[in-house]
Amino acid sequence: MKMDIEKVARLARLELSEEEKVTFGSQLEQILTYMEQLNRLDTSGLEPTSHAIPVNNVFREDEVKPSFPQEEVLAIAPDEEDGHFKVPRIIE
């Protein structure tokens, strides 16, 4: 199975060197080939398993809990101004 390593990298915002493209490309292909084996099984009539443990309906009540102080969350911002995260302009 062939995969477009450049597309995957672009979607994940990863910059790969030519060398990395070759390395990761073949590694990913091996993984996909391995997964292909599973595709040979007949799974019609089976509900897809999204979670390994059979747990459903875990809820929290609608209660407000304390949030991060503003300084704390802004401390992880690359840049900040007037209480906002400051980023390169997004085209609108």
Next chain:
Amino acid sequence: MEYEPVIGLEVHAQLLTRSKIFCGCSTTFGEEPNTQTCPVCTGQPGSLPVINRKAVEFAIKLGLATSCRIAPYSLFARKNYFYPDLPKGYQISMYEFPLAVGGFIDIMVDGKKKRIQIIRIHMEDDAGKLKHGETPETASFSYVDFNRTGVPLVEIVSGPDIRSPEEAGDYLRKLRSILQYLEICTGDMEKGTFRCDANVSVRPKGRKEFGTRTELKNMNSFRHVEKALEFEIKRQMAALEDGEEVVQETRLWDVDQGVTISMRGKEEAHDYRYFPDPDLVPLRIDENWVGEVRKKLPELPDEKKERFIRQYEIPEYDAEILTSARAMAYYFEECVSFFPEPKIVSNWMMGDLLRELKRDEKEIDHCPVTPKHLAEMLSMIKKGTISGKIAKDVFEEMYRTGAYPEDIVKDKGWVQILDEGEIERAIQKAIDANPKQVEDYRKGKEKLFGFFVGEVMKQTHGKANPKLVNELLKKKLKA
């Protein structure tokens, strides 16, 4: 060639929970930026989301209110993309297993019921809010506030059943009204608690297949949705007429220019790579829970409308308008409880009351005239204390000042004249001042009767009882 537009709408509605969908941060609007965030809603490594029970209940409510089937199994999925208002790098949404499917909303088109299918309703988390620098120093930056990140949303996807911008507007108003009846969303398009994207295409009338569609975004009022659709439909029809092809793309509504603009090139082809969110376990909503929620449903617009027609014997048109908002229906029923003549109440509400409110862009729950005041004024008309004509002035005064109708009438000296002697004197004056018209009238020009009524009313400043004026005037003119 004659073309037909095909429109489907995707609405995002913010749910009125106190806390966010997957964490305990407050959802209060308008707080200082970035003061309502935590490891979960900012996507810090190792944090775990847990679904807010109330948000699920609200979504079930909406599902039931739009006659959807509540899915016994639904599942959150990650929608992966990068944008600065999305700290996790993915939105938590539902993909293959939405919460509710297969419902509908009925709207009125040319006096007939038209059914718009609801394909699905699913839950997801909202993104943050972006501001873009406007001064020379800030123009190359955008500013992010994550307070809104993680506020619960429902997305309601309609079928491609809408055939005109007006129908789109009616559908949206009806959906908003349902959300407000359920008290699960404020429905404020300007504030963004109720947002709408539109898929629109055109096809030659009579053809079954759909044309190529575009997706419209950035419309933040009902009026703009209708205007944007009008523009886009015309644009696509013109393209087809010229033998051009419509390109499938996202277009933004430009409010200032009144046009839709292509986002081509500014947006990469979407590849969201949805997959089940491993951090959130599936929802299995059983019949018991659905039944409990169903029991708590209020009377909805359509049911209320039917009841109004039955109970108050008002026309369907009136009932439709009076039930279009919960507060309006409440006002009507309050007023009728004090003045039990529903059609008269309805006429005044749909006439003077709604006109004033519309002019001031006020909602009915902020109306300065209370239902009780309106009812009192209507009683005064009925008793003959004031004429229907003067009542218009009384109403305006009530609306302006919020005063009691009786006080207004007393202060202004607007009490209706029922004294026959006084009316006769006014009639005599009108006759004396217009001998020519009297002669013509007596020769058979009966149309002039209205003229004399007007003259008498002028004399009495509109306060004379019209019935008496008619009677006495007829007698006098005959003589």
